[in-house]
Amino acid sequence: MLKKILYTTLFAFTLTSCSDTLDDINKNPNATETPLAPYLLTGTLKQGADLYWGSTNNFDSSLLFVQHWAKIQYTEPDRYDVSNTSFTTLWNTGYATLITDLNTIINFPQEQANSNYKGIALTLRSWTFLLLTDAYGSIPYKEAGLKVTPAYNTQKEVYTGLLEDLKQAQSLLNTANGAVTGDLSYQGDILKWKKLVNSLRLRIALRISDKEPALAKQAAIEATSDAAGVFSSNNDTFKFTYTSSPQQNPASAWFETRDDYRISKTMVDKLNELSDPRLPVYAQLPSDASVGKYVGGANGLSNSDANSQGFAKTSKPGTYFLTSSSPAVIVSYSEVLFNLSEAVARGYISGDAEQLYKNAIAASFNQFGITNATVITNYLNQASVKYDATNYAKSIGTQKWIAFYGQGLDAFAEWRRLDYPVLTAGPATVLDGKLPSRFFYPGTEQSLNGNSYQAAIAIQGKDLLTTKLWFDVK
Template structure:
């Protein structure tokens, strides 16, 4: 009996020792036990820029839809021959990485994160939700991160909810509430963060303008009359600046090993017609020196037809976008001025819509390094560029489409909303002559959140690329 008791005690001790050892083995000695707000902020800024500027959501999808870029080989995305596995990264990383980490900051006790960290986190979370609803439509919003099978909210509910979230973010941001570190965009400048928040509020006001004009007007007035103001100079543009490999611009990394994109013929033709000095910034001359001019690739071609255009005879996107340190622009001064122009044109705010429009084009020129006043004045005075008050959507939509070059997700949204310029699907596209109006939901939503997914589709419309979203009324 004593021997049996001894064996039992020894066995229990061995199990205890083994468990302790395994626990120690499974600990990462380089990982912090408690997440820190500065590190989470740095991580979400970098990962958010990668998500916005990278291949899956930008140059291999939305930049093709709006005909900024085109494919010269592997043309399936340019022909819209894609599946619901093609658009998972925006959803998966948006929810599982960005929103999760930002929620962590928001929920920190004050001792771990002052109100400025929380205001920044709330503004970045709002931006992430905005990208998601702009792309997919109805999305999990109110229950996101709180339920393993969250219900979807309609696009109207998301937009109106984000306007309230951004009001809260604005109230949390105050330079007197403590400094922040880990901010790779504004370097802890709370005044600039407050301007970014107001600029997002103005952006959302215009998203809902064709559906909820009264609320849109109220939101535009609140955003522009807030004491902090909106983005008001190039130095306040919200952008993530990359460095060198491995922290390099995603497009730069792509072009180091692949050669399957060209600037779109649609864009080159438009810039040529306007004698636009941004063309040498947006495009490279073909490597075949005998061509001697910028040549865009046509969108929506079969692989063989795309190849036959000639790799050496067509123009790659400009090196401005393809260096390791090329910035990921997320909210530009130019965009804010275009938004002010539209808000004034709609009668939401006071101000001269035409002057805002001219200032927006000028800001875009400066953003891309075109600074000669005579060059800018000559461009603005062309009949085809002058502001048309009778069709502000055409004037603003066309120039905004150009200024958004490289920012696929927002260019795609604004093109659907303003309906300019008029784009035509390529000859080998598979949507009966239509251009996509949204992204597919990831297939995992059907298998892991099926009831909520089905309810969202029943309300919004079929989960296909051509279903128009709530904000897209035409």
């Protein structure tokens, strides 16, 4: 009897020990039990910059679509020969990482995150949703993070919702509301975050301008009349500055082991046409010294034709973009000035559209280290650069396309909206002479959120690269 009791006791102890061991095994030793707002903020800034400037969403897709870069080998994405597995990173990281972590900050009690953390998180979440809807169209927005199979909202609903979210973010941000640490972009400067909020509101106002002009005008007025203002110098630019490996610029990391991209011939030709001093910043001279000039790679070529251009005879993107510490610019002062110029041209706000246009170009030059006033003036005085009030979309669209070099996702959005410069699909592309107008939804949406996916495309249109989004009217 005693032996039976001992066995029973030993068995119970074994079960308890096993359970405790399993509990310990299932704990991540590298994870914090209570996430901290500063760490979440640092992480989302770094991961957001990587997402925006990394290969999948930038130089392997949108930079090719707008012909900033071209592929010299493995040309499938430059020929638009892609599938619904090609654009999953923006969606998956945007929702599962960025929006999830930002929602965590937003939902923290006050003792874990003051209202400035929440205002910053709401601003960054709005920027993430903006990237998603600009690329895909209708997306899960109102139910994102709340349901396993969230409904999609139309692009109009997303844009109008983001304008309200950014109003709320502005109300949360106040220098008296506590300090912020973990901010690797603005170092806790709340006044700069408030300027960013208004600059994003102005960006969205122009996104909706061709479909909802009355709301766009209202949003532009509210953004520019808010006491915090919009960006007022290059010091306000929203960017993430990298350091050294492994915390290095994604393009720098890529070119350490790969050599399959060149600056696009379309960009080189335009910069040569305008005698643009940004060319030596945007491109490197070919490694074959006998070439002696900048040579872009043509877009949309077959692999053999792309290879035949010569690796040593074509120009890589400039070293400005390929060093470890190259910044990931996300919202530039130059963009804000172009947006102000267009808002004036559309009659939304008062001002001098031509002077704002000139200031935008000068800000872009300064951003890339070109500060000589005579050089800038001579450039602005060219007939091909002067502001055309009768076709502001052409003037602003062309120069904004140049200034956005490297910022593929936003260059892609603005090129679709303004329709300048006129781009031509390469000879081996697979969309019957058309250029892409959006990203495919990830294939997992069909299998995991099929009803919502089907309802979305029934309204928006087929899940094709050529389906135009709501904001893209031409």
